[in-house]
Amino acid sequence: MKNLLSMDEVSTEEIMTILNRAAEFEAGAQPQLEKEYFVANLFFEPSTRTKTSFEVAERRVGATVIPFDTGFSSVLKGETLYDTVKTIQQSGIDAVVIRHKQDAYYEELLEGLDVAIVNAGDGAGQHPSQSLLDLYTIYKEFGRFEGVQVTIAGDISHSRVAKSDAIALEKLGADVHFVCPPEWQGEFNAQHEWDQQIETSDVIMLLRVQHERDAAYEGFTTESYHAKYGLTVEREKQMKDGAIIMHPAPINRGVEIDSSLVECERSRIFAQMKNGLYIRMAIMEQILKGRD
Numbered sequence: 296m297k298n299l300l301s302m303d304e305v306s307t308e309e310i311m312t313i314l315n316r317a318a319e320f321e322a323g324a325q326p327q328l329e330k331e332y333f334v335a336n337l338f339f340e341p342s343t344r345t346k347t348s349f350e351v352a353e354r355r356v357g358a359t360v361i362p363f364d365t366g367f368s369s370v371l372k373g374e375t376l377y378d379t380v381k382t383i384q385q386s387g388i389d390a391v392v393i394r395h396k397q398d399a400y401y402e403e404l405l406e407g408l409d410v411a412i413v414n415a416g417d418g419a420g421q422h423p424s425q426s427l428l429d430l431y432t433i434y435k436e437f438g439r440f441e442g443v444q445v446t447i448a449g450d451i452s453h454s455r456v457a458k459s460d461a462i463a464l465e466k467l468g469a470d471v472h473f474v475c476p477p478e479w480q481g482e483f484n485a486q487h488e489w490d491q492q493i494e495t496s497d498v499i500m501l502l503r504v505q506h507e508r509d510a511a512y513e514g515f516t517t518e519s520y521h522a523k524y525g526l527t528v529e530r531e532k533q534m535k536d537g538a539i540i541m542h543p544a545p546i547n548r549g550v551e552i553d554s555s556l557v558e559c560e561r562s563r564i565f566a567q568m569k570n571g572l573y574i575r576m577a578i579m580e581q582i583l584k585g586r587d
Contacts, residue, residue, distance in 0.1 A: 296581045298412045300401050301421040302462040310463065314431050316577035317570070326356040326576070332389040332583045335363045337379070338415065339370070339395045344544060344568055345415050345424065349392050352575035358583060361388060377403050384410045389586050390579070411582045419453045424578055425543050426459035428571040430467070432563050433498060435570070436539055440467035446492045448474040448524060449502030449551055452481025456543045457502060472496070476524060478512035488523075493533045500541040501526055501551040517550045526552045531561065539563050 296309060320326075334353045338346050353360050363383070370379055380391055390411035393400065398418035405412075416422045430440075437443050445464055451457045451473055461483070464471050472492055473485035486492065493499070504520065521527065526540065531553075534540075540552070540562045548554040557564060 296585050298401075298405075298414075299423050299578055299582060300412065300414045302423050302426050302459045302466075303421075305423065305463070307466050310427065310430065310467065313427055313574065313577045313581065314434055316580065317427075317431050317573035318435075320355075320573045320576045321570075326580055328357045328580060328583055329587075332358045332586065333361055333387055334358045334390045334392065334579070334583075335361045335383055335388050336392045336415075337363055337365060337394070339365050339393075340416065342394055342415070344571065345394065345422075348568070348571045348575050349413075349415065349424075349579075352572055353392075353579050355572075356576050356580045356583070358390075358579060361386070375403075376400060377407070380404055380408055380410060384408060390582055411586060413578065413582060416455055418455070419458075420455050421459040421462075422455040422543075423459055424571070424575055425456050426463050427578065428567055428574040429456070429460055429500070429541065429543070430463055431570045431574050432541060432567050433464075433469075436563070437497065440464065440469045443469045443498065444472070444496045445469050445498040445500060446472045446474060446496040447500045447502065448489075448526070450479050450505050451475045451483050451485060451502065452479045453505045454502045457483070460500070474524065476512060476520075489530060493530050494535060496534070497538050498541060499526060499534065499538065500543075502543070503545060504547055504550055517547070521550050521553075525550060526556060528553050528555060531556055531559070534561065541567060544568065 336349055350360055388410055392413040392415050394415040396418050398420040400417050401412050401414055414423055447457050461471050473483045474489055475485045477487050542564045
């Protein structure tokens with residue numbers, strides 16, 4: 296694997312290779328890199344989980360992580376993203392992990408550079424490493440994807456997680472449904488009420504309301520949103536036996552999900568975060584081995 300840019304470009308075979316390698320890492324397997332590699336993480340949007348997870352994963356597979364602070368980089372002086380990456384490439388960097396507010400920012404980096412690119416989130420585009428850790432969480436729970444009923448609820452149109460997960464899950468044979476306000480439907484065929492989805496879903500995946508992307512609609516309040524579209528205690532009681540709750544986080548407690556459900560027996564929210572480490576170890580090992 297040369298780059299990881301979007302789930303459109305990742306085959307089902309490559310997905311399963313990463314999931315299986317993540318399982319090996321979780322079981323204690325050692326990385327298989329045979330030489331030293333250098334990695335830089337360029338996060339132009341805020342991140343806690345993804346940035347920390349990648350940094351730990353990179354170190355665990357044996358890569359050397361070169362500090363890069365976007366707040367003190369020449370981007371503030373007007374340097375383009377291409378020139379920034381080209382510059383740090385000259386220092387011997389093998390791979391860059393980038394989060395950027397621009398959709399498909401990576402397209403301008405695919406020619407003229409000799410560095411592997413891992414997309415850690417592009418605007419409202421995609422978030423492939425989050426998708427892979429979501430897949431791993433589901434696969435660990437059910438041992439399959441075929442026929443698994445997944446309902447993604449919330450801010451669909453602004454969500455790179457929704458786009459990435461929908462593409463990957465449908466490739467793998469899961470049945471994917473969407474619940475959201477009409478204003479947030481975007482390109483998806485969504486329902487605008489929970490109806491029977493709450494009772495038939497194996498996975499309820501909740502999405503954060505993205506206030507930083509002006510994700511609101513006329514009459515929106517956190518209270519009204521939670522009452523109509525959030526996972527309330529009453530809705531959780533209607534979920535089928537064995538169904539699980541997921542959320543890519545950060546969580547707006549009391550908006551997407553009742554605070555008491557964040558760490559309930561059904562919740563895999565913090566398990567997703569832990570799974571992210573093993574997935575990102577597998578991703579970085581694959582990407583760096585692809586440099587050989």
